Each structure stands twice: as C-alpha cells, then as structure tokens.
Amino acid sequence: MKRVQYDRYGGPEKMYFGECDVPRVGDGEVRVSVKAAAINPFDWKLRQGAMKLVTGRRFPKAMGTDFAGLVEAAGRNVGNVTVGDEVFGTVDFKKSGAFAEAVVVKADHVAKKPPQLSFAEAASLPIAAMTAWAAVIDRAQARPGARIFINGCSGAVGAFAVQLAISRGAHVAGACGPASRDSARAAGVAPIFAYSDSEAYARGGTYDAVFDTLGTLDVGHGLSMLNPRGVFVDINPTPGRLLRGMLSRRYKLAFATMGIKRLPEIAELAASGTLRPAIGLEAPFTDALSVIADAETGRRTSGKTVLTF
Numbered sequence: 546m547k548r549v550q551y552d553r554y555g556g557p558e559k560m561y562f563g564e565c566d567v568p569r570v571g572d573g574e575v576r577v578s579v580k581a582a583a584i585n586p587f588d589w590k591l592r593q594g595a596m597k598l599v600t601g602r603r604f605p606k607a608m609g610t611d612f613a614g615l616v617e618a619a620g621r622n623v624g625n626v627t628v629g630d631e632v633f634g635t636v637d638f639k640k641s642g643a644f645a646e647a648v649v650v651k652a653d654h655v656a657k658k659p660p661q662l663s664f665a666e667a668a669s670l671p672i673a674a675m676t677a678w679a680a681v682i683d684r685a686q687a688r689p690g691a692r693i694f695i696n697g698c699s700g701a702v703g704a705f706a707v708q709l710a711i712s713r714g715a716h717v718a719g720a721c722g723p724a725s726r727d728s729a730r731a732a733g734v735a736p737i738f739a740y741s742d743s744e745a746y747a748r749g750g751t752y753d754a755v756f757d758t759l760g761t762l763d764v765g766h767g768l769s770m771l772n773p774r775g776v777f778v779d780i781n782p783t784p785g786r787l788l789r790g791m792l793s794r795r796y797k798l799a800f801a802t803m804g805i806k807r808l809p810e811i812a813e814l815a816a817s818g819t820l821r822p823a824i825g826l827e828a829p830f831t832d833a834l835s836v837i838a839d840a841e842t843g844r845r846t847s848g849k850t851v852l853t854f
C-alpha cells in the first residue's frame with residue numbers, strides 16, 4: 546500500500562510516497578481502511594524532528610496521525626468496534642502513519658463515527674478536540690460563569706476550545722487574526738482582541754483561565770491576566786516550559802494524549818452539534834505532498850486541510 550514517509554528529519558522536501566505491506570492487526574488492535582486524514586501542525590513538527598528524543602532514529606518513518614475510515618480487520622479483545630464500522634481516531638504519534646491507505650491502531654484510539662459527520666469532518670476531530678478537552682475541561686475546569694481567555698481562538702484547537710468552554714457555561718474572550726474575527730464572533734467569543742493589542746486583553750477584568758493555543762503569549766503577561774486562583778494553560782512545550790509546568794501550580798501544559806479516553810464523548814458532542822469541525826480544504830491523497838507543504842508554509846485556507854482517499 547501507499548503511504549507518506551521520510552528517511553530523515555527535515556523540511557517538506559523530505560516527504561515522499563513509499564510502498565509498504567498492509568499492516569497486520571495484533572491483540573486489541575484494528576486495521577482501518579482510511580477514507581480521510583486530517584493534517585495537524587504536529588505532523589510536520591514530528592517530521593522536522595521536534596520530538597526526536599522520543600521518536601528516535603529508525604527510518605523510514607510514516608506521517609499522519611488523525612484519520613477516519615472503515616474497520617477492515619479486528620484483533621482479539623476488541624470490544625468497542627467491529628469489522629465494517631465507520632470510525633475515526635488517531636495513531637500513537639511515536640508510530641504515526643495515517644497518511645496511508647490503511648492504518649493499524651489500538652482499538653481505544655478509535656470511536657464510532659457519528660453518522661451526521663462526513664469522513665473528512667470526523668478526521669478533523671481527534672488531536673484538536675482531545676487537546677481542547679485536556680486544556681479547557683481538565684486544566685482550566687470550564688464551568689458555568691467561569692471567565693476564560695483563549696489566545697488563538699480561531700485555529701483547530703482554539704475553535705474547539707471555544708465550543709467546549711461555552712457548552713460548559715463559561716464566558717470566552719479571545720484573540721485572533723483579522724481574517725478570523727467574524728468566525729470567532731459567530732462562535733460566541735466576546736470581547737475579541739487583535740494580537741497587536743495584547744495590553745488590552747485584561748481590560749475587562751481578570752480571568753479564571755488563560756489558554757494560549759499558539760505559544761505566542763508572554764507567560765508573565767498571561768499570568769498577570771489571572772485572578773489569584775486562575776491557571777495559565779499552554780500546549781506548545783519547550784524544555785523550559787515543561788520544567789515550569791512541573792514546578793508551578795498556576796502554569797499547566799496540556800497534551801492531546803490526555804484526551805484519548807474522551808474520544809467517545811467527543812463523538813457524541815460532534816453528533817449533537819456542540820463540536821463543529823471546520824474544513825478549509827479537501828484534497829485527494831495523491832496531492833498529499835504539496836498539500837502538506839502548503840499547510841506547513843501557511844499557504845492554506847482557514848479551517849482544517851484534509852486528505853481524502
């Protein structure tokens with residue numbers, strides 16, 4: 546089968562289409578015939594070597610994490626899905642491989658696809674929604690009346706974070722670029738600030754949580770926007786920020802992996818319309834190399850870029 550892979554860490558030029566055997570399923574695993582795979586910034590960061598201490602130096606490495614498709618084989622001890630089910634899910638990032646005609650994953654890394662969603666919409670959910678869940682519900686503890694500020698409220702993670710926080714009864718203020726103001730307003734963000742006006746972020750009072758989806762908000766400034774029991778949530782770790790996250794009660798990192806157990810609830814929230822995936826571009830898998838490179842270098846439409854098979 547065909548997949549996107551690379552033999553060295555580096556830029557978009559390192560990607561190519563490789564051929565490999567269709568992977569076999571083991572105990573507790575399913576093989577999914579991929580119908581759609583969504584592109585996340587994480588995919589190109591992994592290929593650039595951002596996590597090479599964890600991902601190691603064995604090549605070739607496959608690319609892609611989030612997918613939706615049909616279960617075509619199931620190993621022993623799989624209870625949540627069965628052959629023929631439409632599912633969506635995510636591959637362990639240490640292995641990756643969703644930009645491929647088929648993928649094998651642990652059964653708890655998939656959930657049934659809500660019938661209301663297309664494969665492309667379902668593939669847009671896992672990493673972004675799991676991260677938003679970890680940040681807004683687990684870390685920021687969104688609740689009725691809570692005040693939450695989201696820096697980058699318009700990206701894939703940011704938009705799901707807004708939807709989750711508002712569904713829990715929180716008030717959400719945020720910052721985004723000029724092209725995203727209308728969609729942020731429609732989602733219920735108020736007030737909306739420009740990144741260039743960061744001094745104004747706390748003008749309306751302090752917050753119970755500040756969630757920086759972009760890693761661009763000065764941490765000191767973010768902490769100064771909090772009330773005394775508030776928490777700053779970050780999803781863009783650096784070695785210094787990881788250390789800070791371990792030592793500080795008010796500064797917390799959140800990771801997609803914290804939300805894997807929430808996939809079935811994420812499916813329910815998408816089925817009910819609480820989570821609303823936004824697709825920017827659907828492109829055929831045959832265009833994967835140029836489409837990934839375009840997303841990586843900022844030449845894209847707003848909303849998720851999804852490969853279809």
Ligand SMILES: NC(=O)c1ccc[n+]([C@@H]2O[C@H](COP(=O)([O-])OP(=O)(O)OC[C@H]3O[C@@H](n4cnc5c(N)ncnc54)[C@H](OP(=O)(O)O)[C@@H]3O)[C@@H](O)[C@H]2O)c1
Pocket residue numbers: 585586587590672673676697698699700701702703720721722723724725758759760779780781782799800801802843844845846847848
């Ligand atoms: N810790 C974790 O486990 C984890 C998980 C997922 C993501 N992340 C990280 O979180 C960050 C955000 O991820 P994401 O998936 O939300 O990224 P994304 O969808 O690309 O959005 C990020 C920002 O990019 C801007 N943007 C959106 N479309 C754009 C376009 N067509 N051209 C230029 N800019 C555009 C938006 O800002 P404006 O509209 O305001 O300009 C948006 O807020 C990334 O750094 C990612 O690596 C971490």
